[in-house]
Amino acid sequence: MGLNEKPLSTLHEKASYDLADFEVPTGREEAWRFTPLSRLKGLHNGEAASSEAVGHVRVDVDAAPEVTVETVGRDDARVGKSFVPGDRVSAQAWNSFEKATVITVPREAVTSKHTVLTLTGSGDGAAYGHIVVKVEPLAEAVIVLDHKGSAVYADNIEFIVGDGANLKVVSLQDWDDDAVHVSHHHAQLAKDATFRSFVVTFGGDLVRLSPSVSYTAPGGDADLSGVYFVDAGQHLEHRLLVDHSQPNCKSNVDYRGALQGQDAHAVWIGDVIIRVEAEGTDTYELNRNLILTDGARADSVPNLEILTGEVAGAGHASASGRLDDEHTFYLQARGIPYDEARRLVVRGFLGQLIEKIQIEEIRERVFGALEAELAR
Amino acid sequence: MSTLEIRDLQVAVEDKEILRGVNLTVKSGETHAIMGPNGSGKSTLAYAIAGHPKYTITGGQVLLDGADLLELSVDERARAGLFLAMQYPVEVPGVSVSNFLRSAVTAVRGEAPKLREFAKDLKNGMDALSIDPAFAQRNLNEGFSGGEKKRHEILQMELLKPKIAVLDETDSGLDVDALRVVSEGINRFRASGETGVLLITHYTRILRYVKPDFVHVFAGGRIVEAGGPELADKLESEGYEQYTKASA
Ligand SMILES: Nc1ncnc2c1ncn2[C@@H]1O[C@H](COP(=O)(O)OP(=O)(O)O)[C@@H](O)[C@H]1O
Ligand SMILES: [Mg+2]
Numbered sequence: 001m002g003l004n005e006k007p008l009s010t011l012h013e014k015a016s017y018d019l020a021d022f023e024v025p026t027g028r029e030e031a032w033r034f035t036p037l038s039r040l041k042g043l044h045n046g047e048a049a050s051s052e053a054v055g056h057v058r059v060d061v062d063a064a065p066e067v068t069v070e071t072v073g074r075d076d077a078r079v080g081k082s083f084v085p086g087d088r089v090s091a092q093a094w095n096s097f098e099k100a101t102v103i104t105v106p107r108e109a110v111t112s113k114h115t116v117l118t119l120t121g122s123g124d125g126a127a128y129g130h131i132v133v134k135v136e137p138l139a140e141a142v143i144v145l146d147h148k149g150s151a152v153y154a155d156n157i158e159f160i161v162g163d164g165a166n167l168k169v170v171s172l173q174d175w176d177d178d179a180v181h182v183s184h185h186h187a188q189l190a191k192d193a194t195f196r197s198f199v200v201t202f203g204g205d206l207v208r209l210s211p212s213v214s215y216t217a218p219g220g221d222a223d224l225s226g227v228y229f230v231d232a233g234q235h236l237e238h239r240l241l242v243d244h245s246q247p248n249c250k251s252n253v254d255y256r257g258a259l260q261g262q263d264a265h266a267v268w269i270g271d272v273i274i275r276v277e278a279e280g281t282d283t284y285e286l287n288r289n290l291i292l293t294d295g296a297r298a299d300s301v302p303n304l305e306i307l308t309g310e311v312a313g314a315g316h317a318s319a320s321g322r323l324d325d326e327h328t329f330y331l332q333a334r335g336i337p338y339d340e341a342r343r344l345v346v347r348g349f350l351g352q353l354i355e356k357i358q359i360e361e362i363r364e365r366v367f368g369a370l371e372a373e374l375a376r
Numbered sequence: 377m378s379t380l381e382i383r384d385l386q387v388a389v390e391d392k393e394i395l396r397g398v399n400l401t402v403k404s405g406e407t408h409a410i411m412g413p414n415g416s417g418k419s420t421l422a423y424a425i426a427g428h429p430k431y432t433i434t435g436g437q438v439l440l441d442g443a444d445l446l447e448l449s450v451d452e453r454a455r456a457g458l459f460l461a462m463q464y465p466v467e468v469p470g471v472s473v474s475n476f477l478r479s480a481v482t483a484v485r486g487e488a489p490k491l492r493e494f495a496k497d498l499k500n501g502m503d504a505l506s507i508d509p510a511f512a513q514r515n516l517n518e519g520f521s522g523g524e525k526k527r528h529e530i531l532q533m534e535l536l537k538p539k540i541a542v543l544d545e546t547d548s549g550l551d552v553d554a555l556r557v558v559s560e561g562i563n564r565f566r567a568s569g570e571t572g573v574l575l576i577t578h579y580t581r582i583l584r585y586v587k588p589d590f591v592h593v594f595a596g597g598r599i600v601e602a603g604g605p606e607l608a609d610k611l612e613s614e615g616y617e618q619y620t621k622a623s624a
Contacts, residue, residue, distance in 0.1 A: 325429055330466040330516075333426050334480035334532060335454035344479060348470025349516070 019046075019095050022088035027167035031087055034299055036235055039206045041152045043089050043126060048152060049096055049358075053125030057153050058107030059101050060118045061182075063110035067141065072103045072272040078102055078132055082158045083186040091186045093154035094145075096128035103143065107136040107166075114142035114359055117239035121151025121179060129155035133169075134319050137162040137190070142280075143169045144362060150176040156184045161193035163217070170362055172371070173236075175203035185211040189249070198357055199226035199255075201236050202369050212241040213251060220249040227366070229348045229373045230296065232261025240285070241270040244278035256353055258346050259296035260376075270302040270316065279310035289320035290349055292342070343374045360375040378404045378441050378457060378539035380425075380572060386435035387417075387424045394420045397599040399438065407581055409608065410576045412594030413616040418576045419463055420597075422544040426460040427453050427553040440540065456485055457539030459531035461546050468516040473528070474498065476516050477535060486535050501531050504564070506557050522549035530561040541565065542574045546583035559585030576597055580612045595619040 014021070024045045025032040032044075042048035061069045072079065079100045085091040103115060123128065135141055139162065147153075161167045167187075175181060181204055187195045201207050213222045228236045242251040257266045268287040289298035304315040323345060331341035349369060357363040382400045387395035394417045401524050402408050427450040431541075438445040445453050468476070473519045477498060482488045489497070502509055505527045517525055526546050533541050543562065547555055556564055563586060566573050575586060583605070591607040592599045593616075600619050601607065 102567035106416070107426050263580035263601050326466045327468050329428055329450060330462070330468060331471075331476070331479075333454055333460055333462075334476070334536065335451055337451045337483065340479065340483070341451070344476070345468060348468060350470075352470040 048126035189219035459538035
């Protein structure tokens, strides 16, 4: 068996809260082979944690009135319940964070506005974080995570979605150019829970974001979307894992990116496991990359492992390619200059996803950021 | 008053010679029909004039009012007054018809149209071509039927008001009702007398609705016979066989 064929279902065997259980990655491991370790600023090998330099990521919360926001210590019983770190940096973040933010949406509460967590980075050294968003049964909430500033930041975020609850999350990685961010987003879906995640990664020198989904009962429905725009020198990596271990759950993954400039590097890993007991699973995952210039590279690896014979639907697709000549020709043949034609096509390609963001001000901000990238 | 002059045009696709010396002059107020069998090079002529990157000009000239079109980029040619209604309009995901049309009209006119005026022009244009107004919000050509795509090409022509329009098999794949609607659009467009039309077709059927002034028979990458409307009648009864034999 080659590296690629290692069964997904064995990936969790390594999960642990203990940092010592994870060897320092060398870059040869399947999980690390795409990531430029030398640019992680020591998040992966303990150097950042033992360094004198300190970094901060301040968390400001503008909350809906229906939710409670608490800052708690490491020993709080609600922290770390829905997931176990699955790699070295996640375990480092788990071992190094000092305070966690816990957002609770009470049972049956329907929030009257979205709750915004602004995470602002500063300082020279590394910072670590932990956030728990707990949506109790039948409650509905919208959460925005807005990452900005400069940081070397590793964190874990737990989204715990209760029976019949509905959580929508938008996570904006709008970092300054020099930021390094390694993050795990884990969503745990209870019976008939709905989870919508929208990830937007435009900023940072290196961003490695690993959204995962698990189900604790039937009827869960997860939709994970993402857009990224990779400029010269940036490494933007998204690693998705959906673990179908319960019957009759759904998942849909759609990530799209555009790349331009020398050494712009996008990585997308889409792992979906349908376990023996997950009969009636309906899943689809898609990744598309539009490569706008020479020198940019997209690695896109969908993995679908089906262990049951009874699926409702299971598919994946991945396509990376250049701007289509036929598209630009058609627009130019109507008088539209090449640059404008290119802008329209890229905006269209990513815009079809961006339109899914329901918060107008965020949607407009993402479109604005896209226009700014295209104007570079 | 405009003139499109095609002089001894030679075009290759992937090193294969397709057009072998095409000569044709189209003036405003005139409608020229180009008729020829499949594979004779009609679309190659249309695309080469418009500047599609796949076609290499190996000889000859194309002038619009004396200016060398072949020196211009695709969009510059369109802004100079050339329009190509495509045989197979391309689907462009995520770009809405209204956004596309507004961008095109802005580019060709050199300034953004007043929003209300544009909305009115668009509505009138769509009504005249029996296009459902909901199409304005659809993605460009995505999921359009063959007939819807062709009507949409004519809508663009009417909005952009080119000096010379090249229509590549706009009639193919249309049922009789759609053919009538599309033909009326072409006739409205040429009624001003200020535009020239180069109507490329495989069949004589559309010529019953859009009367040509000149008919050219295209075979083997060049014009092999030219005449008036009566030539279309001859093709109707005799077909292309004599020409394909001669050019083979
Ligand atoms: N992209 C292409 N690559 C290779 N050959 C082509 C291409 N486009 C056209 N041809 C060839 O050029 C010739 C003329 O094609 P075309 O101009 O489409 O003819 P028509 O429009 O008259 O049917 C045909 O032999 C066709 O096979
Ligand atoms: Mg053709």
